[in-house]
Amino acid sequence: MPRVAAATALAVLLAGCGGDALAQQEPGLNLTGYYKNLLVRSRTVMPVGQRYTSDLNRLRLELKGNLTAGAALDLQYDNEILLGNYLDTAQFGVQKDQRPPQYWDLESIYSEGGPYLARHRLYRASVTFSAGETDVRIGRQRIAWGTGRFWSPLDILNPFSPIQLEREERLGVDAILFERKFGALSRLGAVYAPQYARRDSSAALLWHANTAGVDYSLVAGRFARERVIGADVATQLGNAGVRAELTHSRRETGNGYRRALVGLDYAFANTLTLSGELYYNGAGAGDRGSYDFASLFAGRIQNVGRRYLGGYAGYEITPLLKWTNYLVVNLADRSRYFSPGLTYSLKANLDLTLGVQWFRGSQGSEYDRFSDAYYAQMQWFF
Numbered sequence: 001m002p003r004v005a006a007a008t009a010l011a012v013l014l015a016g017c018g019g020d021a022l023a024q025q026e027p028g029l030n031l032t033g034y035y036k037n038l039l040v041r042s043r044t045v046m047p048v049g050q051r052y053t054s055d056l057n058r059l060r061l062e063l064k065g066n067l068t069a070g071a072a073l074d075l076q077y078d079n080e081i082l083l084g085n086y087l088d089t090a091q092f093g094v095q096k097d098q099r100p101p102q103y104w105d106l107e108s109i110y111s112e113g114g115p116y117l118a119r120h121r122l123y124r125a126s127v128t129f130s131a132g133e134t135d136v137r138i139g140r141q142r143i144a145w146g147t148g149r150f151w152s153p154l155d156i157l158n159p160f161s162p163i164q165l166e167r168e169e170r171l172g173v174d175a176i177l178f179e180r181k182f183g184a185l186s187r188l189g190a191v192y193a194p195q196y197a198r199r200d201s202s203a204a205l206l207w208h209a210n211t212a213g214v215d216y217s218l219v220a221g222r223f224a225r226e227r228v229i230g231a232d233v234a235t236q237l238g239n240a241g242v243r244a245e246l247t248h249s250r251r252e253t254g255n256g257y258r259r260a261l262v263g264l265d266y267a268f269a270n271t272l273t274l275s276g277e278l279y280y281n282g283a284g285a286g287d288r289g290s291y292d293f294a295s296l297f298a299g300r301i302q303n304v305g306r307r308y309l310g311g312y313a314g315y316e317i318t319p320l321l322k323w324t325n326y327l328v329v330n331l332a333d334r335s336r337y338f339s340p341g342l343t344y345s346l347k348a349n350l351d352l353t354l355g356v357q358w359f360r361g362s363q364g365s366e367y368d369r370f371s372d373a374y375y376a377q378m379q380w381f382f
Helices: 003-014 019-025 090-097 293-297
Strands: 029-043 051-068 071-083 107-112 116-131 134-141 173-181 187-193 202-211 214-223 226-237 240-251 256-267 273-281 307-318 321-330 336-347 350-360 373-381
Touching: 051 116
Parallel strands: none
Antiparallel strands: 029 051, 029 373, 051 071, 071 116, 107 116, 116 134, 134 173, 173 187, 187 202, 202 214, 214 226, 226 240, 240 256, 256 273, 273 307, 307 321, 321 336, 336 350, 350 373
């Protein structure tokens, strides 16, 4: 990100830190955000077993609202300071040198020394133009197609890892999104996400509607170097929510594969919430000897195998204390990931979370390559 553009974005946001002054200048805009401290203790994957501590400090400022009657702004700016000996590891060096996958480079390191690194970026930056039932959104945005919680065959533009520590964080895509509403439950969407290499650009159509209480979507398009068609459905069976997704992809080489997902959600009256997903990844390897760990660690794929189980259980022990549990199992090699956590609300806008990420599996299995992580997170919303 050019330093002038970054400084301009920061100046615009910081100029509104006085909420009353901002309200007088731009009545339609609202400034919110959070400060997060995330402390992690774990070991590196490459080289294997190097013990480290990482301390992430993030300030996110969100400026949202109407610029005019027909234009809305969503601007989210991150300023991060990283501390700890994780900065000295080869693993962090590889991550730092990777170019973001989006079209625009809106991230920059503005200061670094031995014990710290400071960087900033635009996490979201989009303007939505509206006229009647038609919306056009331009810029860095989250385009959430699909219904999956752990995996989503349809969520190709914004893929996410089922074992990522900050589960609420979702990578944005630089794109133009057109949406036309046809009634309260139906819409047509069209998206174009450019890349510097033209063959890596994406263009797709989505039709979403509801029939007899069943939500469904149809998707067709070209995502990077693959042509994809797919569909999802979601409905209620009694008190349970049922979801499913299916896609068929064909690569430029002519090889095709399928991805499929079936999910079930249930919420009990005592605040216990359960979710489960079965996922089939036709692009994955059938045996551990063919696992593509290089693409996995580089973030180009989310899983190396074909058949998975994902599970979630959440329970409010008290109105201020919540217990969460995430489970992912590779059904072929039996390796697994389990992450329990406790979140306590110290105040209405201040949360403390303590948690663990455990990885288990036999030698050569998918989750045997990862190391256990112990973390503490403090997040203040304003």
